Amino acid sequence: MELIYSLAIGILCACGVWLLLRPRTFQVILGLALLSYATNLFIFAMGRLTLDRPPLIDPNVLPDASMFDDPIPQALVLTAIVIGFATTALFLVMLIASRGFTGTDHVDGVEKDE
Amino acid sequence: MSTLLRHLPVLPIVLPLVSGALLLFLPQSRTVLRAAIALLSTLGQVAIAAYLLYRLIDPQPGLLEHGVEVYVLGGWVAPYGIVLVVDRLSALMLALNAAIALPVHVYSLAHWDRVGVHYHSMLQFLLMGLNGAFLTGDLFNLFVFFEILLSASYGLLLHGSNAARVKAGLHYVAVNLAGSLIFLIGVALIYGVAGTLNMADLGVQWAAMAPEHRSLFEAGVAILGIAFLIKAGIWPLNFWLPKTYTAASPPVAAMFAIMTKVGVYALLRMGSLLSVPEAPAPFAGPWLFYGTVATMWFGIIGMLAARQLTRLVAFSVIASSGTLLAVIALGVTSATAPVLLYLIASVPAGTAFFLIAGMTERLRANSVTEDTRAPQPTTYTAFMAGEPHEVGDNEYDEVGVAIPAALAFLGMAFVSCTILTTGLPPLVGFMAKFSMISALLGAAMDQSSLDAWLLIVSLLAAGFAGLIALTKRGMRSFWSTGAKTPRLRFIEAMPVAFLILLCVTMTIAAGPVMSYLDAAAQWLHEPSAYIHAVLPTREVSQ
Numbered sequence: 001m002e003l004i005y006s007l008a009i010g011i012l013c014a015c016g017v018w019l020l021l022r023p024r025t026f027q028v029i030l031g032l033a034l035l036s037y038a039t040n041l042f043i044f045a046m047g048r049l050t051l052d053r054p055p056l057i058d059p060n061v062l063p064d065a066s067m068f069d070d071p072i073p074q075a076l077v078l079t080a081i082v083i084g085f086a087t088t089a090l091f092l093v094m095l096i097a098s099r100g101f102t103g104t105d106h107v108d109g110v111e112k113d114e
Numbered sequence: 115m116s117t118l119l120r121h122l123p124v125l126p127i128v129l130p131l132v133s134g135a136l137l138l139f140l141p142q143s144r145t146v147l148r149a150a151i152a153l154l155s156t157l158g159q160v161a162i163a164a165y166l167l168y169r170l171i172d173p174q175p176g177l178l179e180h181g182v183e184v185y186v187l188g189g190w191v192a193p194y195g196i197v198l199v200v201d202r203l204s205a206l207m208l209a210l211n212a213a214i215a216l217p218v219h220v221y222s223l224a225h226w227d228r229v230g231v232h233y234h235s236m237l238q239f240l241l242m243g244l245n246g247a248f249l250t251g252d253l254f255n256l257f258v259f260f261e262i263l264l265s266a267s268y269g270l271l272l273h274g275s276n277a278a279r280v281k282a283g284l285h286y287v288a289v290n291l292a293g294s295l296i297f298l299i300g301v302a303l304i305y306g307v308a309g310t311l312n313m314a315d316l317g318v319q320w321a322a323m324a325p326e327h328r329s330l331f332e333a334g335v336a337i338l339g340i341a342f343l344i345k346a347g348i349w350p351l352n353f354w355l356p357k358t359y360t361a362a363s364p365p366v367a368a369m370f371a372i373m374t375k376v377g378v379y380a381l382l383r384m385g386s387l388l389s390v391p392e393a394p395a396p397f398a399g400p401w402l403f404y405g406t407v408a409t410m411w412f413g414i415i416g417m418l419a420a421r422q423l424t425r426l427v428a429f430s431v432i433a434s435s436g437t438l439l440a441v442i443a444l445g446v447t448s449a450t451a452p453v454l455l456y457l458i459a460s461v462p463a464g465t466a467f468f469l470i471a472g473m474t475e476r477l478r479a480n481s482v483t484e485d486t487r488a489p490q491p492t493t494y495t496a497f498m499a500g501e502p503h504e505v506g507d508n509e510y511d512e513v514g515v516a517i518p519a520a521l522a523f524l525g526m527a528f529v530s531c532t533i534l535t536t537g538l539p540p541l542v543g544f545m546a547k548f549s550m551i552s553a554l555l556g557a558a559m560d561q562s563s564l565d566a567w568l569l570i571v572s573l574l575a576a577g578f579a580g581l582i583a584l585t586k587r588g589m590r591s592f593w594s595t596g597a598k599t600p601r602l603r604f605i606e607a608m609p610v611a612f613l614i615l616l617c618v619t620m621t622i623a624a625g626p627v628m629s630y631l632d633a634a635a636q637w638l639h640e641p642s643a644y645i646h647a648v649l650p651t652r653e654v655s656q
Contacts, residue, residue, distance in 0.1 A: 020292065025284065032291050039295045039302075046306030073305065076254055080298055083261045087294070090268055091287050098284050101277040107288075109281040 001049055005041070012038035023112075025095045025105050029088065036084040040077050047073030119177045122162060123185040123200045126208055126245035129158050134238030142231060149223055152234035156212070156219045159241060163209040170205055171630060181637065182647040184251070192251070192648050193312035199251040199648060202634035203454075207248040207379055210458055213616060214372055214465045215241055217609030221469050222365035224606045229274035229363070236273070240266035240369065247376050251648055253304065253311040253338075256380065257297055260345070264290050267373065270366045271358065282354075282361035289344065289354045297341035303334025314648035317387035317641055320394075332394045339381065339396020346377030347435045349409040356416060359428035364472025367424060371464035374435045375457060382442060386638040387645070402443035403565060409436030410572045414579040423471040423587055427464060430535055433576045434460040440569055441550060446557040450635035451628065452549035458627075459542040459617060463534035466613040470527050473606060474591045520602040523611075525592045530614045532588065536580040542621040547573065549628075 012034050019031025047070040055071035057063060095105075102109040133155035140148050169178040177183055178200065185198040200208075219237065227233040243263025250256050268290075271283045305311055307330050308319040323331060344351045355374070359367045385397030396402060413433025420426035434456070441453045530541070537547035551570055558566035620627055637643060 020288070028288055032288070032295075035292070035295050039298045042299060043302040043305075046302040072311075073302070076302070076305070079254070079258065083258070083294075087261070087265060087268075087287070087291055090265065091291065094268075094272070094280060094284055094287060097272075097275065098280045101280050107284060109277070109284075 005045060005049060009038050009041050009045070012041070023106055023108075025098060025107055028107060029091055029095060032091065033088060036080075036088070040080055040084075043073050043077050043080060116176055121185075122166065122177060123183055123198050123249060124187070125162050126159055126212075126249065127198075127242055129155055129162070130238040130242040130245070134235040134242065137235045137238070138232065145228065148234055149227065152238060153219060153223075155238055156215050156241070159208075159245070160212040160216050163205065163212040166200060166205040167209050170202055171626070180647070181633070182644065184647050185249075193310045193315035196255050197251040197312070197648055198249040199314075199644070200249065201644060201647075202630065202637055203379075203383070204248045206454070206458065206630075206634060207375075208245055210375075210461055211241065211244050211248065211372055214462055214613070215369065217469070217612045218365045218368045218465065220605055221368070221472075221609040224603050226274070226363055226365050230272075232269070233273055236266045236269040237369070239263075240270060242266075244372065244376060248379060251313050253301055253313055253316070256313075257294070257301060260297065260376075261294060263373070263376070264294070267370065270369070271362050273366055274363050278361045279363075282357045285354050286358045293341050293344040296337055296344070300334050300336075300338030300341060303337060304331065307331040307334060312648070313384065313387050314645040317390065317645050318649065320388050321390045335384075335388065335394045336396050338384070339394075339402075342377045342380045342384075343396065343405070344377070345374065346381065346439060347374045347409070347432050348405055348439065349412040349432075349436070352409065352412070352432055355432060356420075356425055356428040359431065359468075360422060360424045364424075364468055367428075367471075368465040368468035371431055371468060372461050374431055375438075375461060378435060378438050378442075378457070381439065382638065385442070387641045389639075389641060398443055398445055403440060403569075406436045406440035406443055407568060407572055409433070410440060410576055412436070414572075414576050417579050417583040420583065420587075423474060423591070424468065426583055426587055427467040427471060430467075430580055431464050433580070434464070434535075437573060437576065440572070441554070444554070444557070444565060444569060446553055446566070447635075447639055448556065449550055449553035450638060451631040452546055452553055454631045454634060455542065455628065456546035456550060459534060459546045459620065462613045462616055463531050463543065466527065466610050467531045467535065469606075469610050469613075470524060470531060473602060473610075474524055474528070520607070521592065523602065523607055525588075527610045527614060528584075528588050528592070530617075532581065532584040534614075534617055536577045536584065538577075538581070540621065542617050542624065545621065545624055547577065 016031045016033075016035030016038055019027045019034060022028060022031065050069050053067060053069040055069040055074055057068060061067065098109060099105055104111050106112070133151055137148055137151060140151075142148075166178065170181060173179055173181065181202060183200040184192070185200070186192070187196045187198065190196070215237075222233065222237075240263055243259050243261075243266060246259035247256055247263060250259060268283065268287050271286060272279055275283075301311065304316065307327050308316055308323075310316060310319060320331065340351070347355045359370055362370060381397055381402075385393045388394060388397060393399070410433050413429045413431075413436055416429030416432065417426055420429055438453055438457055441449050441456075532538075534541050534543040537543040551573060554566045554570050554573075557563060558570065
């Protein structure tokens, strides 16, 4: 599981960085989205990967740390998703505004010579 | 009363949040009411920050009795809950923030607050994010406040949107979104190793960390440090900065002058808490030192090359960030207080410069910069907020009391700011530079360290280059033939005068200011007191 998980993060991150460095605004925004997926998965992994362990404490079971998952990374991921979503939406608006102002979707606002 | 006072540390966050949110619900047409609410909120923040400073200077039983106050949000004690911590450094930053927010706010009332929508709300949210970043004692909470201030800054940068602002904004947002992701990766790694995100607790964990965990923790902290360095504008992570600051409208650029210092503050705070036994790479040592010296030279070359006043000031902001961090990186203990003095001298000067630039650009009407200045109120149609208020071609021909000798005022203000920025006598900038160089000379003599000499040379070069570039710029602005006298409104001139008077006051009251800063510096060098205040039950290993 660890191998597949880390490979997924790595591939997402690599694709994200590549797209982020591309000259078109739409590619940049997709790159940022992929990078944020990679980051969120990474935060999640930092709480250790476990199976069948709820992040909630059952009152009928004696408290034993090894039976429960760490809830903090899940809360962090949730916050990061919300913030990332909002900023990506804002970036999308700027992308369209830039297209409207400059008439091109190049990140510098001008087409390089063909 | 005393129970109310206990809640004072959270007010710099709650006040702008509530007023900013309230302003969203008021229609755009209620200009006066909106401006009044926003101004009241800013004044309230000035009052709170001033009161906190007063309590720290003159300790009384109760709030801030021992120079630190920990506000436990929701009653969840650290390290499980989020805490806000007021100490000398954070109170100083709060006061600095409020002291530049007020003049910027008043300045923007002249007409800039009406060239787009929701200016006041965004400014309040920016202040909330800045105040929160200075107050918080939790790493993830710091991330959240960074995001708040960045989101507000995206909106403010686009305020009065035109092609240049959207283009610069696109780069600014992309860089900062990537920076936020780097921040998150760093936070996640740190949590994965230390199991806590409370800054004081991190200090405890770091001091007692097993050797096999150290390298991973250091990697996490290094990634986090890169995120802070992007905010602080350290070379080579700062290519977005001059363009962004030049494109922003004058009051927004003036407010942005403190934003690079948030990165500096975060580095200083984390570096202080992790300094036992030794601070990891991005918070001290050769990496930070050479990077920041390179930043200073980047700023110097940029200042000499800049043809536009705003661009010149943007490069001087970069140079001042580099100076601050270079002196911190060198680790000369006696230089910390002078660095803080430099911080509180350079930020108001930078702010005043951006405001002056907004006014002097008018001298060169119809010049090449016309395109970057004229706001196009397209956002009005986007937000369906009705017609804009007399903006467009005649934005500068507003009816107002023209100050006689406006040119003389602008010239005087320009000269004062030049003196402040370049560190010439007699103003506070000189005292800051002089005491920094004096402390560095001591270190250079004692340890015969080449680095200290390098830093002294860079400091002097930065001052000299700034002087050349600003004098050249000033002559072109004020002595050139055909410059017609601009019409200044009183509320535009007053903020600049306020900022300069603030620096003059700091010069006159240098004794008390320095003793406060000495206490703040000593506090930074002994993080155990901070840790003990946040975690009273935890044993602190020295």
